[in-house]
Amino acid sequence: MKKQLLLFLRTLNARAYVRIFGQMREATWVVASVLGGFFTMATYIYLYRTLGTGSEFSGLVVLGGFMTPFFLNVLWGVATQLYWEKEMGNLELMLVSPAPLSAFLVGLSVGGAMHTMLRSLSVLFFGIAVFKVKFTVLHLPLALLVFLVTLFSMYGLGIVFSSLFLYHGRDAWRTADLVMEPTSVLSGTYFPARFLGLGLLGIAALIPTTLGLDALRQLLVPSFTVRVLDWRWELLILIGLGLVFAFIASWALRSVEYKARRDARLTLRWQ
Amino acid sequence: MKGFLASMYVGLQIESNWTKKWVWLLYLAAYPIGSFLAVIILYGVFGQKTGLLPYALYGTIFYYSLSMVFFDMAFSVHDDREHYQTLKYIFLSSTSYRTYLCGRAATRYLIALAGIAINLCWLVPVLRLPFHPSWGYFIAGAVLGYLVAAGLGLAMASVFLLTIKLDVDVVDALFGGMFVLSGALFPPTAFPAVFARIAEFVPMSPFIELMRRAVSGKVLTGFLSDLSTFQLLGRVTLSAAVLFALGSVLVSFGSRQAQRKGYIDVTTAF
Numbered sequence: 001m002k003k004q005l006l007l008f009l010r011t012l013n014a015r016a017y018v019r020i021f022g023q024m025r026e027a028t029w030v031v032a033s034v035l036g037g038f039f040t041m042a043t044y045i046y047l048y049r050t051l052g053t054g055s056e057f058s059g060l061v062v063l064g065g066f067m068t069p070f071f072l073n074v075l076w077g078v079a080t081q082l083y084w085e086k087e088m089g090n091l092e093l094m095l096v097s098p099a100p101l102s103a104f105l106v107g108l109s110v111g112g113a114m115h116t117m118l119r120s121l122s123v124l125f126f127g128i129a130v131f132k133v134k135f136t137v138l139h140l141p142l143a144l145l146v147f148l149v150t151l152f153s154m155y156g157l158g159i160v161f162s163s164l165f166l167y168h169g170r171d172a173w174r175t176a177d178l179v180m181e182p183t184s185v186l187s188g189t190y191f192p193a194r195f196l197g198l199g200l201l202g203i204a205a206l207i208p209t210t211l212g213l214d215a216l217r218q219l220l221v222p223s224f225t226v227r228v229l230d231w232r233w234e235l236l237i238l239i240g241l242g243l244v245f246a247f248i249a250s251w252a253l254r255s256v257e258y259k260a261r262r263d264a265r266l267t268l269r270w271q
Numbered sequence: 272m273k274g275f276l277a278s279m280y281v282g283l284q285i286e287s288n289w290t291k292k293w294v295w296l297l298y299l300a301a302y303p304i305g306s307f308l309a310v311i312i313l314y315g316v317f318g319q320k321t322g323l324l325p326y327a328l329y330g331t332i333f334y335y336s337l338s339m340v341f342f343d344m345a346f347s348v349h350d351d352r353e354h355y356q357t358l359k360y361i362f363l364s365s366t367s368y369r370t371y372l373c374g375r376a377a378t379r380y381l382i383a384l385a386g387i388a389i390n391l392c393w394l395v396p397v398l399r400l401p402f403h404p405s406w407g408y409f410i411a412g413a414v415l416g417y418l419v420a421a422g423l424g425l426a427m428a429s430v431f432l433l434t435i436k437l438d439v440d441v442v443d444a445l446f447g448g449m450f451v452l453s454g455a456l457f458p459p460t461a462f463p464a465v466f467a468r469i470a471e472f473v474p475m476s477p478f479i480e481l482m483r484r485a486v487s488g489k490v491l492t493g494f495l496s497d498l499s500t501f502q503l504l505g506r507v508t509l510s511a512a513v514l515f516a517l518g519s520v521l522v523s524f525g526s527r528q529a530q531r532k533g534y535i536d537v538t539t540a541f
Binding site: 032 | 305306313354437441444447448451458460
């Protein structure tokens with residue numbers, strides 16, 4: 001048991017290390033992703049100014065801009081990662097090693113969250129500095145708690161989806177490309193999720209960013225009133241979602257890996 | 272021409288042969304929705320009184336059509352070199368690399384326009400969008416818009432040819448920056464005066480405004496309203512000529528340099 005745990009942690013550490021330091025090697029990657037996030041944020045802030053909404057909407061957009069890199073990292077850095085590993089020929093090496101696949105994915109998530117933090121904080125900083133957005137820091141520890149639980153839940157969802165990419169090829173990649181924008185919109189990244197209406201909100205609540213962002217807005221934007229639920233309830237739901245995703249991820253990885261081995265899909269490239 | 276058509280066919284295969292034909296047709300129709308979903312929600316909730324929904328919706332979908340060309344050209348360098356490892360074979364073939372890129376991107380553009388057309392079939396009646404197409408301007412605008420985006424895409428592709436580890440985030444950042452400034456989503460009057468002036472000279476702005484007028488049949492806001500539709504067409508023609516010529520020169524230079532430096536078949540697995 002102790003040996004297995006040690007192996008898990010060492011694998012986690014090794015994969016997280018690559019994610020954190022590998023991504024720092026190219027300054028252009030960091031600069032471009034911060035600029036990309038900033039421009040998207042600027043688009044929505046100017047759009048709200050055009051529409052004549054209150055200034056609190058700038059705060060909502062900046063928080064959305066802060067969470068967007070995490071969302072993109074979950075989608076492209078965790079969920080689709082096994083597809084890229086397969087395409088590059090690394091997956092077979094990972095699978096013949098004694099290290100558990102789940103440890104690779106948790107390592108990816110931990111490393112991904114850490115390197116994304118720098119980008120997200122930069123977007124937040126520029127958002128605050130350029131658009132003069134004000135947040136209340138009265139509930140900062142609680143906001144941090146909500147943020148960490150949201151990350152736990154988001155990356156859990158990412159690992160669930162990564163099992164799909166273990167089996168599928170370009171079709172899964174295309175699907176990720178297809179759902180990226182609608183998912184980002186539905187999770188209320190740039191507007192309060194309550195405006196989605198009950199039907200859409202029910203679906204959107206399954207995306208952890210939706211409730212996580214809503215809770216963060218309640219805690220950090222003083223004039224935010226169009227909440228979905230009280231942040232305490234949202235925190236509980238997020239914890240529940242995180243646990244459910246962790247359970248499904250562990251089950252899905254095992255069963256899809258078995259199915260992929262059986263159908264000889266693990267080394268199938270460019271399909 | 273033969274090389275261009277062959278490249279278009281390659282583009283079609285890359286875009287479509289990952290699934291069954293009927294699934295791909297659904298995908299083709301569903302893909303553009305992501306580009307305008309936020310517009311419908313935001314203008315539906317907050318902007319009903321402004322009357323800017325047609326302006327924003329047409330602007331966003333036509334920007335989307337250009338972004339497909341722009342992104343596809345830049346990404347295909349990386350995709351062919353790193354992922355499929357076929358870039359060296361393309362360079363060995365008798366078709367020039369510029370022709371190949373243009374052919375692939377033309378397919379992407381046609382696919383994007385087809386997706387837009389399918390979605391307009393329900394958007395126009397449901398949202399009661401003004402729709403009085405001027406087909407002459409529309410076709411001319413669509414061809415010139417392709418050349419504008421291809422010019423920018425070729426320039427970006429030349430940068431990708433000469434840099435091994437450049438991430439596509441760079442393209443996203445450029446695309447994002449031009450999206451803000453082009454006035455696709457809202458009239459640039461919301462900007463500080465300097466940026467509002469710059470917005471008029473972003474290469475995409477006249478194209479988007481031309482297409483808005485060509486489809487809706489009217490001038491929707493004060494942005495570029497001092498130009499007649501014919502003058503807009505002239506401005507788009509000028510942008511297309513300058514950008515495509517510049518892009519062609521850059522990609523030819525980039526191709527030669529990349530071959531000399533041995534960047535054609537380098538893989539980094541990043």
